[in-house]
Amino acid sequence: MHDIKLIRDNPEAFDQAIARRGVAPLSVTLIELDRKRRAAQTEFDELQGKRNTLSKEIGAAKAKKDEARANELMTEVARLKERLGILEVEQKAHEEALTDALSRIPNLPADDVPDGLDEKSNVEQRRTGAPKNYSFKPKEHFDLGEGLGYMDFANGVKLAGARFTVVKSQLARLERALGQFMLDLHTSEFGYTEMQPPMLVNDATAFGTGQLPKFGDDLFRTTTGYWLIPTAEVPLTNLARDLIIDESELPWRFTALTACFRSEAGAAGRDTRGMIRQHQFNKVELVSIVSPDKSVEEHERMTGAAETVLKRLDLPFRTMLLCAGDMGGAARKTYDLEVWLPGQDQYREISSCSNCGDWQARRMNARCRAPGEKQTRFVHTLNGSGLAVGRALIAVMENYQNEDGSISVPDVLRPYTGGLTKVEKVGK
Known part of the structure; x- marks a missing residue:
């Protein structure tokens, strides 16, 4: 606002x-x-x-x-x-x-955000890690998943429809391990407080972070008027709604692993195969509530936390500064992390970290006050994916695939998989 x-x-x-x-x-x-x-x-x-x-x-x-x-x-x-x-x-x-x-008006871009109206004008900031050279032609995740017998698209369609998937057995455990690893990292090393927020929210909550009124078509709504969350950013950010927070208590840093639900209204014909773009997916979200003079620093910190996940998984990625026209409506500055997918032979978004300034805070009437002061200020809010778990699973599958179709488990995930070192085909 x-x-x-x-x-x-x-x-x-x-x-x-x-x-x-x-x-x-x-x-x-x-x-x-x-x-x-x-x-x-x-x-x-x-x-x-x-x-x-x-x-x-x-x-x-x-x-x-x-x-x-x-x-x-x-x-x-x-x-x-x-x-x-x-x-x-x-x-x-x-x-x-x-x-x-x-x-209905998007946030104003920060001065250092590049001009441009689409992804062609995004600016690469840095690359981390180098794509691996394979002695065979790498497969895409859906071919790997179906070959293993652990990724069931047919039953996803049977049970729900297009853009739903049933993930099974060792692959399901690997996805669970990714989510748990991310939560442990963010809570133990970056000071985020783990939360379990509602995954159904009311109109005021959806309005507060900018989903309503303009983007209602991107959401799912129940017959009783609740909205299914598109990301845990929505309930976590609204924890500050209608509050005056003592600045000595800030920053607030929250993280949550939740299911997310998106109608993908504008995604017709895009990523129709596989799990890149689903109606339901799991994501570890990062949210920060800070005083206005701390948001630029916090944005870099949050992006670094998301980058650390990819570094620990030893996945090649690049960090992109989005141009003004490619950012989400609430953002004044956004970094996207794009992970290398050898099966697709390209980088794909796996995290988006945004500084929203006071745009959401004005909608939520979320303010702060310095100790001893009478005057209040709107807080600044930030959010980021730390990471999208389903896309992280895809990245691990494609980057850690073997010629026989099996998938090696990254070392950092093995404590979460009961010692499982390789995801192998059913019957082996």
């Missing part, structure tokens, strides 16, 4: 900033909505004051037994009451229209 006062004070700068996100100029429209809202509020306050004054005059007239004057004043008060009722409705309508308009 944006501050309408800042838009009024700097309309040209605002329009220039949202143009970097591919959004047409909006300051004139927003300022007019705000003018109507303030005009209705000003008239309401003036008439309310006049009504209060007349009410006192009525009392004085009655005390003087001046019934004619009292009746005249009461007629005027009744007229004001009717007008006040109309203004209250108008002011509320203008307020809702302005809030709705502001809530």
Whole structure:
């Protein structure tokens, strides 16, 4: 959410900033909505004051037994009451229209975010690790999974439909091991507190992080009005909603391993084979709530935590700085981690770490106050994947595959797999 006062004070700068996100100029429209809202509020306050004054005059007239004057004043008060009722409705309508308009506008990109409207303008920051040379042609994860008998796409379709998969036996254990390893790493080495949040949330929670109103089509909704979370970012970030947090308590750092649910409304025809793009998947999420002057530093720290997962798994990856037009709506700056998939012969996103500034905090009314100060400030919120577990499974399968179709278990995961060193075909 944006501050309408800042838009009024700097309309040209605002329009220039949202143009970097591919959004047409909006300051004139927003300022007019705000003018109507303030005009209705000003008239309401003036008439309310006049009504209060007349009410006192009525009392004085009655005390003087001046019934004619009292009746005249009461007629005027009744007229004001009717007008006040109309203004209250108008002011509320203008307020809702302005809030709705502001809530649909993406965050303004940070100054150091590169220009561009799609992934072609993203800028590589660094590469870590080198792709392995194979003596055979590497397979994609779905061929490996089906060959092992542990990745069942047919039953996923049977039980639910397209973009669902049944993962079985040793491969299911390997996926579980990945999630547990990530949680242990983030809690023990990076100070995140493990949480188990609800995976169903209400409208206010979905609004707070920016899923509503603009991206409702990307979510699943129950018949009773709950939303299935697209990521644990949604409930974890909203823990700060409607709070004033003492800055001495910050930063808050949360992590959670949850199922995530996405309709993939705009993904028709993309990644239709395999587990790259599913309606349901597991993810370890990282969320930070910090004071405004700490978010840039925290963003680098969070990205480093996500990178550490890939380093420990010894998976080649690159870190990308997203351009203004390729970021999610809530982000002011985003790093994507893209892991190398030898079966696809390309890098694919496995984590996205974003600094949202105060954009979500304004929607949630989440504030902080420095010790001894009266003035409050909106907190800054950050979120990142640490990592997407299903995609990490894919990356391990493809990078650790053997010529016979088996998959070696990375050393760091073996304490979580009961000593299993290799995922092998059923019957071996």
